[in-house]
Amino acid sequence: MNKKQLSERDICSKFITPALVYAGWDLVTQIREEFSLTKGRIIVRGKLHTRAKNKRADYVLFYKPNLPIAVIEAKDNNHTVGDGMQQALGYAEMLQIPFVFSSNGDGFLFHNKITTDGIIERELALDEFPTAETLWECWTKHRGLTEQQTTLVTQDYYSDGSNKTPRYYQLLAINKTIEAIAQGQNRILLVMATGTGKTFTAFQIIWRLWKSKTKRRILFLADRNILVDQTMTNDFKPFGSAMTKIQKRQANKSYEIYLSLYQAVTGNEEERNIYKQFSQDFFDLIVIDECHRGSAAIDSAWREILEYFSSATQIGLTATPKETKDVSNIDYFGEPIYTYSLRQGIDDGFLAPYKVVRIDLDKDLAGWRPDKGMLDKYGNEIEDRIYNQKDFDKTLVLEKRTQLVAKKISEFLKQTNRFDKTIVFCENIDHAERMRQALANENADLVAQNSKYVMRITGDNEEGKAELDNFIFPESKYPVIAVTSKLMTTGVDAQTCKLIVLDQRILSMTEFKQIIGRGTRINEDYDKYYFTIIDFRKATELFADPDFDGDPVQIYTPQSPDDSPVPPDFPENQPSGSDYPGLGGEQNWPDIAEPNPEDDDTTVRRYVVANVEVKVVAERVQYFDSNGKLITESLKDYTRKTLTKEFASLDDFLRRWSSSDKKQVIIEELANQGVFFDALADEIGRDCDPFDLVCHVAWDKPPLTRKQRADQLKQNNYFTRYGEQARKVLEALLDKYADEGIQHIEETQVLTIAPFNQFGTPLEIIRTFGGLDQYQQAVCDLEQALYAS
Structure with missing residues (x-):
């Protein structure tokens, strides 16, 4: 047999896999070939999208099905034994595992990140591959795990026999949490971007702690009724009859897994006593979903539960850790044990990327000043000063501005799909109602067919709140456009939301991330691969803030006992639904219209001006580049940059095109980098061949049509x-x-x-x-x- 003529796959099947089996690795439970780490970033240009190539390791070796311990990168025999090492090290870094191998079928190059003899890399013969027990013993010794701790760390996760296994970052979050608890840590913070499977991750953590009998009674806290119910029927279903939901005024102590709304145990005094019916040491483990909301505030009613059950291990889950001068997740839980960010999720292809349409309006940029003595539409004399974006829809309403915003939103939907689920974020309830009216008028034909085409979904409106679940469920056609201010900022799992409109000034990074998170889920069944943000208020400038996707920085200043608590600001310190009568336990953050500055009848809350024209000054589309940076450039500019990176010159391109047996291979490679030939042909306005499009866009050659x-x-x-x-x-x-x-x-x-x-x-x-x-x-x-x- 001539090894040089064998493919990489042949090298794997004829040499590498047999060597692993010879070393005692189990082919079914421990050896995973062609192990997918990512799905491949979704690249968006214009109305088109494609996926970049996913990252896939040739082998990932598992000590137990939940414990990856080694990576092997294979090459064909025309490469040296170590040619795959750098690639393998990249995969090992993603999985945070210490043992890395490269092979060409002749032997192995072994890279040991935790070596104790000073030799980090050495060559091994095919029959010298280490056993699973050897590597695991080396790893546990390095981690300082006792035999009892190792028993917990090696507890299997739940598997129903299907192919659904945790993604690589979920494995990391689960394993890091289990190991921290095994080593005695009792306050744990996990930061995972919206849409990355926090509840599934929490289930696997709880399952392993419960099955190993490390934690016997467990409380899972969420803040919306539908989330608790969905958790019980979906991710937590395997707990079966051991699980119950805490209802108001009910404290049945015969179960092991308890799920509850925060609000169900922090309502009025009578309801609040529910959790006190449990002894303080009743729960061994408490998992707090969306812990950035109220549990971080030292004077929060929710925090009272955590302090009552202070002896329990407490795990906080959040997409956006709360860090202000008054509130801190980190102060309570400690530094995050693991973070998987929005940027990582998009880069790996697990989250939907976004493009931004920035629309600047003349009155927003230049401001507006009334004529002297000018009256608003209700006869109130308008205070003489310059009004700008900070004032609009708060102290001053320009009706034609609202109409223009509604028109631009409707124009976008007409160019894409008028039934794409859309959330419009407004300044307050009054603004949301006026926006609903304006959008209904702009889409009168569809509203005539079904009045729920546009719905205001705000905390004060029962009819709107009743439609929230219909908006969320992909199967429900209506409502299509949800107009809100605060109610849908967070906790809304809108998988098919393709358009988010910002007509609200957003100064809080936490709130901005939460809003962006409403669109980040991918739903391939409904053709949801990316979403668009239309920004009328410069909110997306926060993308440029270094803190947008950075690690949370603790800026909390603890108060002395003598200090009176700082009243919560809105939206930075958002109150729970239970703090506002009539909202009920199922609701998310309420929408709050600002109170009158004074109670006397002479105060004008906001001026309403009907006949001041408002115009669009600038409109531009921004995309992500390959490094995740938001850029503004045309399709042709992006394509030119991509092509000149790929090909050194026109001659280089012509040589590669000419020598390729199938031109489609080159076309597909370029498409994977976001070069969309159909869109380019539309922009140029001719039925051109990809060959002509490349020569024209990159090197200004006159294009010929295919004909x-x-x-x-x-x-x-x-x-x-x-x-x-x-x-x-x-x-x-x-x-x-x-x-x-x-x-x-x-x-x-x-x-x-x-x-x-x-x-x-x-x-x-x-x-x-x-x-x-x-x-x-x-x-x-x-x-x-x-x-x-």
Whole structure:
């Protein structure tokens, strides 16, 4: 056997896998081949998207099904034994595991991150691969784990026999938490971006602690009724009859897994006594979902529960740790034990990326000053000063501004899909109601068909709140547009939301992240791969803030006992729904309209001006570049940069295009980098071949249409070298190219459709050329002739 002629896959199956099995690794439970780490970032340009190549390790070795311990990167035998090492080290860093191997089938290069003898890399023969027990013993010794701690760390996670296993970052979050608890840590903070599976992660943590009998009674706290119910019927379902939901005035102590609303145990005095019916040491573990909301505030009613059960291990889950001068997750829970950020989630392809449409309005930029003595539409004299974006929809309403915003939102939906789920964030309830009216007028045809096309979903409106779940469920067509101010800022799992509109000044980074999180879930069944943010208030400038996706920095200043508590600011310190009568335990953060500055009848709460024109000054689209930075550039500019990075010169491109057996391979490689040929052809306004688009966009060559290229070739008497039947086939291929493009003539399946089926079966057509190799050569020659000029 000549190893040099074997493919990488052959090297794996004939040499690497047998070496692992020889070393005692179990083929079913411990060896995972072609292990996918990421899904591949979604790249968006215009209305099109594609996925970049995903990261996939050739082998990940598991000591137990939940404990990855080693990575192997394989290469074919034309590479050296260590050629895959740097790639493998990158995968090992993602998985945070210490043992890394590279192989070409001759042996292994072993990289040991925790070596004690000073030799970090050494070569091993094929029969010298270490056993699972050897590596695990080395790892536990390095971590300082006792036998009792190791028993907990090696407890299996739940598996129903399906292929659903935790993603790599969920494995890290689960394993780090379990190990921290095994080592005695009792306050733990996990930071995971919205849409990355916090509840599933929490379930696996609880399952392992419960099955190992490390924690026997467990309380899971969430803040919306639907979230508790969904958790019980979905992720937590395997707990079965051991699980219950705490209802108001009920404290059944015969269960082991308890789920509850914060509000169910922090309501009025009678309701608040529910949790006091449990002894202070009743729960061994408390998991607090969305812990950034109220539990972080030292004077919060929710915090009272945590302090009552202070002997329990407490795990806080959040997408956005709360860090202000008055509130701190870190002060209570400690530094996050693991963080998986929005940027990482988008980069890995697990979260939907976004593009931003920034729309600047003239009155927002320049401000507006009333004429002296000017009255608003209700006869109130308007105070003479300059009003700007800070004032609009708070102290001053420009009705035509609201109408213009509604018009621009509707125009966008008409250009994309008028039934794309949309959330519009307004300044307050009054603004939200006026926006609802304006959007209803802009979409009168659809509102006439169903009045729920646009709904105001705010904390004061029962009809709107009743439609929140219908907005969330992908199967429900209505409502399409949800107009809100604070109610839908967080905790709304809107998987199919494709448009978020910001007509609200947002100064809190926490609130901004929460709002962006409403759109980050991917739902491929409903064609949701990315979402758009339309920003009227410069809120997206927060993307440029270094703290947007950085680690939380503790800025909390603890108060002395003599200090009176600082009243919570809104929205930075948001109150729980239970703090506002009539909202009920199921609700999220309420929408709050500002109170009148004074109670006397002479105070005008806000001026309303009907006839001041408002115009759009600037409108631009921003995208992410390959480094995750938000940029503003045209499709052509982005494509030019991508192409000139990929090809050193026009000659380099021509050489690679000419030498490629299938042009479609190059086209697909470029598409994976976000070069969208269909969109470029639309922008240029011609039916051009990808070849011409590349030459035109990157090197300013005049583009030919596909028909022009085909006609040029026909005029050169190209087909005279072939017999009559073969000539007819090639002429038909050329016509197919002119109509549909190069990719359609490169596959032999094209011979099964009209007009080729008139020439005979695919086998008969191929025989006309003397066989398959000769047919493929004729197609290759045809392509070379097409691009010869």
